Amino acid sequence: MSQDTTNTPDKDAILRASIDRSLRHPVMFFFTSAAAWLAVSILLGLISSIKIHSPGFLSCAGWLTYGRVFPSHINTLIYGWGAQAAFGTIIWLMSRLSRQQCRAAGLILTAGHVWNFTVLCGTVGILAGFGTGMPWMEFPAFAWPVLFITYTAICVWSLVQFKVRPEGHTYVSQWYVLAAMVWFPWVFLTANVILHCMPGHPVMAAGVNAWYRSALLLLFFVPVGTGAAYYLIPKVTGRPVMSYTLAKIGFWSLAIIAPWAGMQKLAGAPLPYFLPYLGAAATILCAIPSFANAFNLISTAARSGETVVHSPTLRFTLGGLIGLATFGVACVILNLNSTLPLSQFTLSGYGFDLLGIYGFFSMVMFGAIYFIVPRITRREWLSRRLIKWHFLFSSYGLAIVVLVALFGGLMQGVGQEEFRSNWQFVAERAFPYAIFMTFAWIGILLSNIWFFLHLTLMWLRLGRRSSHPTLLLDGHHGSPHGPEGDIDNAGPGHASAAH
Amino acid sequence: MSDPNQKPDLEESINVTETHGRIARQIAAAARENKLGENGNHPIAPWFIFILVLVGLAAGAVLNNSGKLFAYDHTFREGYVRAPEPGGGDDKLPPVPLVKALSAKGSKIYSAKCNGCHGADARGDGANYPSLSGSTWVTGHTERFAMIILNGLHGPTSTGKVYSAAGMPAQGGGMTPEDLAGILTFLRNDKGNSVGDVVTPEMAKAAMDISAKRAKAGQQTDADELKAEHDKDLPGEKADANTLVDPATLLPAAAK
Numbered sequence: 001m002s003q004d005t006t007n008t009p010d011k012d013a014i015l016r017a018s019i020d021r022s023l024r025h026p027v028m029f030f031f032t033s034a035a036a037w038l039a040v041s042i043l044l045g046l047i048s049s050i051k052i053h054s055p056g057f058l059s060c061a062g063w064l065t066y067g068r069v070f071p072s073h074i075n076t077l078i079y080g081w082g083a084q085a086a087f088g089t090i091i092w093l094m095s096r097l098s099r100q101q102c103r104a105a106g107l108i109l110t111a112g113h114v115w116n117f118t119v120l121c122g123t124v125g126i127l128a129g130f131g132t133g134m135p136w137m138e139f140p141a142f143a144w145p146v147l148f149i150t151y152t153a154i155c156v157w158s159l160v161q162f163k164v165r166p167e168g169h170t171y172v173s174q175w176y177v178l179a180a181m182v183w184f185p186w187v188f189l190t191a192n193v194i195l196h197c198m199p200g201h202p203v204m205a206a207g208v209n210a211w212y213r214s215a216l217l218l219l220f221f222v223p224v225g226t227g228a229a230y231y232l233i234p235k236v237t238g239r240p241v242m243s244y245t246l247a248k249i250g251f252w253s254l255a256i257i258a259p260w261a262g263m264q265k266l267a268g269a270p271l272p273y274f275l276p277y278l279g280a281a282a283t284i285l286c287a288i289p290s291f292a293n294a295f296n297l298i299s300t301a302a303r304s305g306e307t308v309v310h311s312p313t314l315r316f317t318l319g320g321l322i323g324l325a326t327f328g329v330a331c332v333i334l335n336l337n338s339t340l341p342l343s344q345f346t347l348s349g350y351g352f353d354l355l356g357i358y359g360f361f362s363m364v365m366f367g368a369i370y371f372i373v374p375r376i377t378r379r380e381w382l383s384r385r386l387i388k389w390h391f392l393f394s395s396y397g398l399a400i401v402v403l404v405a406l407f408g409g410l411m412q413g414v415g416q417e418e419f420r421s422n423w424q425f426v427a428e429r430a431f432p433y434a435i436f437m438t439f440a441w442i443g444i445l446l447s448n449i450w451f452f453l454h455l456t457l458m459w460l461r462l463g464r465r466s467s468h469p470t471l472l473l474d475g476h477h478g479s480p481h482g483p484e485g486d487i488d489n490a491g492p493g494h495a496s497a498a499h
Numbered sequence: 500m501s502d503p504n505q506k507p508d509l510e511e512s513i514n515v516t517e518t519h520g521r522i523a524r525q526i527a528a529a530a531r532e533n534k535l536g537e538n539g540n541h542p543i544a545p546w547f548i549f550i551l552v553l554v555g556l557a558a559g560a561v562l563n564n565s566g567k568l569f570a571y572d573h574t575f576r577e578g579y580v581r582a583p584e585p586g587g588g589d590d591k592l593p594p595v596p597l598v599k600a601l602s603a604k605g606s607k608i609y610s611a612k613c614n615g616c617h618g619a620d621a622r623g624d625g626a627n628y629p630s631l632s633g634s635t636w637v638t639g640h641t642e643r644f645a646m647i648i649l650n651g652l653h654g655p656t657s658t659g660k661v662y663s664a665a666g667m668p669a670q671g672g673g674m675t676p677e678d679l680a681g682i683l684t685f686l687r688n689d690k691g692n693s694v695g696d697v698v699t700p701e702m703a704k705a706a707m708d709i710s711a712k713r714a715k716a717g718q719q720t721d722a723d724e725l726k727a728e729h730d731k732d733l734p735g736e737k738a739d740a741n742t743l744v745d746p747a748t749l750l751p752a753a754a755k
Contacts, residue, residue: 009530014522016529171535231535240536246543273576277565284558288551295547300539332557337564341579375528469531 015099016375022101023092024376026108026154028459030088031369033116035452037080038362040123042448044073046441052434063127071138072126074353078136078216079147080119082357085365086224087112087154090177092372093231094158097174098165104157111153118146134195134209136216144192148185155181172247176227179255183219187212207266207275214262214279217356218286223254225320225361226293228368232317233297236371237304246296254289257282265349267340280335290328294321310471312387313371319395320363327355330406345416347430348409355402363394366451373455374470379463381470386454388472393447400440408433594752598688598697598740601749605685608678612670621690627663629656632691636725641698643729645683645706649674651719666719671710677749679703688740695740700749702735709733 048070050057058064095102102108122139125131131138139147162178191212195205234241241247263271263279298321301308308314330352334343343349370387374380381387408430415426457463464470566573595603609621613631617623621631631637636657637644653666671679680703687694710716715724745752 010526013526013530016532017522017526020529021525172538234536235533238533238536240539242539242541243543244538244540247538268576268579270574272571273573273579274565274568274570277561277576278568281558281562281565284554284561287554291547291550291554299541328554332554335561336557337561340561375532378525378528 016096019095019099019101020092020376022103022105023095024105026102026105026112027088027092027372027376029109029112030084030091031373032452032455032459033112034081034084034088034365035369035448035455037076037084037119039445039448039452041073041076041081042441042445044069044076046438046445048073049434049438049441053431053438063129068127068129068131071131071135072123074136075126075138076119076123077357079122079139080116082221082361083151084112084115085362085369086180086221087115089224089228089365089368089372090155090181091158092376093173093177093228094161097171097177097231098158098161100161100164102157102161108154108157111150115147115150115154118143118150134205136213137191137195137209141196144188144196148188148192151184151188155184171230172241172244172251173227173231175251176223176230179251180220180223180227183215183223187215187219191215203266203270206269207263207271210265210279211262213265213353214283215259217353218254218258218261221357221361222258222290222324225324225364226250226254226289229293229297229317229321229324229364232313232364232367232371233301236311236314237301237307239300239303242296242300246292250289250292250296253292254286257285257288261286264335264340265344267344276340280340283335284332287328287331290324290331294325294328297321298325310473312381312384312391312470312472313367315391315472316363316367316370319391320360320367323355323359323363323398326402327352327360330355334406339410339413341417342410342413344413346409346412347405347433348413351402351405351409354398354405358398359402363398366390366394369455370470373458374463377458377461377463379458379461380466380468382454382457382463384470384472386450387470390447390451390454393443397440397444397447401437401444404433404437404440408437592746594743595746596740597699597738597742597744597749598684600744600746601681601684601697602688603746604677604681605683606681606689608674608682609685613682616667621686623662629658629660629662631686634658637686638692638694640729640731641683641687641702641733642706642709642731643725644687645679645698645703645733646710646713646720646725646729648679648682649706649710650713650717652721653719654721654723656722669719671707674707676700676703676707679706697738697740698733699735699738702733705734 047058047064048066051066051069055066091102091108118139122143125140125143126138130140132140137144158177158181162174191208194200194208199205230241230247260282261279262283263275264277264283265279267273267276267280269276298318301314301318301321308318333339334348334352343352370381411433412426412430415421415429418425564576566576610619613621616628617631618628623630634657636647639657647667649669649671651667651669653664655661674682677700680698680700683698683703686692687696687698709729713720713724713728720729743752744750
């Protein structure tokens, strides 16, 4: 970040505070509604998980059949939680890094409401049976133009802020956030226009759809999460990013490789057969940016061990980076020649998506929320215990869901390859994994309901009035910053009280 | 009024202390932030580069499997859909007795062609459509029965009763010898009949030849013609009803 624009630490702090204040309403709106959608999505995920092993569950309600609950689960996860958490982070990060106050908070807030309402209508549409049947694009066709327009209204201001930023160095996070902001409309518009306005051959449509899923994950959620992690870890630890070269390798390899991935879902389909294998090779290569960024940032954080233990932001962000490294491993093992046939029609694809969306992206977003919210509300988190529980239940629960889905999916694939045995045998192979998954979802659901309530209390400005950061220390006495004080008694002079 | 901060500053238009206090509170959270560090230039560990190379090799191996790049006319990769193992043979259906295999075919044809008039139980309605159950023309000589199915029938039936002036329309159009063998075998062994023999596809083929050479080819047959010319069994080698055959090909198959 450029430091030459401000002369004194005081002026610098005042500028940051004014940026935070200008963004308070839109960012809190995005974070709170995202957390609410996350709870809804996990509830739907729980129902669909139960239906895998107990098909009779809730069978009385036609709108809760598996074919409707599962798409609503995925779509609320992506457009309800993921996109809105990303929007909140993008607009805040871009303002801070470009040192510009937000001048369109009202418009962003309005667009955010429209986005939420569209996601609600889309979800009801899916549950009512009007889903399109295209994975990740199941909202009825009316939704996508509205989502696209509201996206533009939300994010275009961040582009403007980047354009008018003070001259100087462009920080790594800015590359990623800027790239994600440009890639999202490209991916979203391309796939939706081709599939909704120019319906061609159905096999090709399936190909476009598979590319969209992969591109949305690799070209929107992954860069936003990476950009946020590149901001949070150096910021909280006070150390520079370990290797600038590695950061550049990570960025450019992602930008060059990721658009080629996705078609591996269609191996064996009547497409030109180099396409699926090209997609598989590109997905394997996506392990390079994943490993480079995860290694770079984990090494940066590892040199401040104690801070990592105490800071909620760092804990979640590091959890996410471990998720990113695992995501890289999954990129490789699911796309080898030997595993490709096993991973196509099984739970493992779902495990891979969840690993990217929740294991990496969402964990970093939680870290970002724990960092950003005290700054824009000027209140501290109420309960360190709730944060700890949120971390424990989320990380353990998710690890179980992902491992079970990946491994159980491969086992299912092995069963499917035994094409002489009947289908029931294959389904039974997934049965124990499905039960395990249901229990993990219950844990994740609980943790996120607490998270949502905690966040709502912060939005209502009921947080602690303290200038001391919330640290995950045992007991209430051990704060390294002395006894907790009222926020009015602390000031910029306490800058040494590092987060 | 006891709070000194609330007293107006008479020298200036704003309360400096209060304003300063407000600003201080607003920036309290931001003030404890660290500066974002300069970029590091720590060297990249060789073992890490080695891992990235391994990833590249794995991707190369997959790409090597993708055939010719940008070859849009190569749609299928050989062997992606696995062929049955040689000698496995489990993909074939289990063999069944010949009478069952033929009756299964006949049952489908019955429900398509005969069900509408003769009814699901083949007992007709007693007024417009005769019963096939227990009918001597069904259970009797096979050539007579085959001629009725292939060409239709008008006039009196086996019981002497005339059911309708139009009679039964010909059903032979589009039938293969296997189909005819199936419907004949089915009706002689099901729906209340139990002759116990089968009409083979070869016999059915002979029936079709005979039908084509009739003097009144293309017209319905009648009781007189049946009695004069067709009151006999179809020529051809008789087959054991319990021979095990492949249900798809009807060729003899060994029992498992």
